[in-house]
Structures are given as C-alpha cells and as structure tokens.
Amino acid sequence: GQKLLAKKGDFDQMTNILAAGGTIATLADQDAGPRGQFVDFFGRPASTHKAIALLAMEFNVPMAVVGVPRVGKPMKYQVxxxxxxxxxxxEGRPDALHAITQRYTSALERMIRKYPEQYFWLHRRWKHQPPVKKSKQPQAA
Structure with a gap:
C-alpha cells in the first residue's frame, strides 16, 4: 500500500520508513524556499529540496528519477x-549534497525537455534566488 505524507513536518516519518527498509517517492520539482539547495534548472538557479539527497546518503539508498509521460491516447502512459x-x-565528496541534488534536477530537466507540453508549469519554480554576496570593497563616496 501507499501512505501519503505531508509536505512539511513528516521528515521523521520518511526516516522511519527508510530505516525499516521501505521505499519513499517524492515530487522534487517545487521551490524549496530561501534555505533550499540552489542548483541549475533550465539555466537558472532554483531552490531545490535537499532532504531527498540527504535521505539517500544517510540510508545509502539509490534514487530513481522517474516520470510517467503520456505516449498515446486514450490513457496510454509509459514509466x-x-x-x-x-x-x-x-561518498567522501564535500559537495555530495549539491552534486546529487544537481544530478536529479538535471534528470528531471531532461525529461521535461522531452515532453514539455506535459509538465505542470503553474508553480513558481524560481521564486527564491540565492542571496547576493556583498562586496567587501568600500563604496565610493
């Protein structure tokens, strides 16, 4: 069976499921807010949920980036x-969290490029942007 988890506040349930040898599926294309992991998505930085990569690393479980495009009518789909x-x-890479997050985001982008008319474009995927680094140079008067 399947159990739906809330978007917020169910991290402990996800860890419990993985610790028990279970499987989780997530929808990983939403803006993650100002504290997300910023990776490239269609050439722009996109705040991306890092929990997916963190869970994969913590529990040493593979991540499958999967889509189900419509391939015919009526009601014909392909996984x-x-x-x-x-x-x-x-393992051992200091940039592992960023690299894994970028890799699954790039895989998602490849699928969207194959079937752009089937992607749900209504949410603001680039809503949050990385903070602008302030220059240490003094401003001219």
Whole structure:
C-alpha cells in the first residue's frame, strides 16, 4: 500500500520508513524556499529540496528519477527511468549534497525537455534566488 505524507513536518516519518527498509517517492520539482539547495534548472538557479539527497546518503539508498509521460491516447502512459543515482558514488565528496541534488534536477530537466507540453508549469519554480554576496570593497563616496 501507499501512505501519503505531508509536505512539511513528516521528515521523521520518511526516516522511519527508510530505516525499516521501505521505499519513499517524492515530487522534487517545487521551490524549496530561501534555505533550499540552489542548483541549475533550465539555466537558472532554483531552490531545490535537499532532504531527498540527504535521505539517500544517510540510508545509502539509490534514487530513481522517474516520470510517467503520456505516449498515446486514450490513457496510454509509459514509466520512464531517466537516471538511477547511487549515493555511494559521492561518498567522501564535500559537495555530495549539491552534486546529487544537481544530478536529479538535471534528470528531471531532461525529461521535461522531452515532453514539455506535459509538465505542470503553474508553480513558481524560481521564486527564491540565492542571496547576493556583498562586496567587501568600500563604496565610493
């Protein structure tokens, strides 16, 4: 069976499921707010949820980036696995969290490019942007 989890506040339930050997599926294309992991998405920085990569690394579980595009009418779909990400490939890398997050975001982008008319474009994917780094140079008077 399946159990739906809330977008917020269910991280502990996700860890419990993985600790028990279960599987979770997430929708990973929403803006993650100002504290998200910023990765490239269609050439622009996009705040992306880092919990997905954190869970994969913590529990050493692979991530499958999957889509279900419509391939015919009526009601004909195909399950497509765009990438399988093994967190062990990133073990010991200081940028592992960013690299895994970028990799699954890039896989999602590839699927969207194949079927752009089927992607749900209504949310503000680039709502939050990385903070602008302030220059240490004094301003001219």
């Amino acid at each position: 497509v696995c765009e990438d399988i990400i093994d967190p062990q490939e990133y």
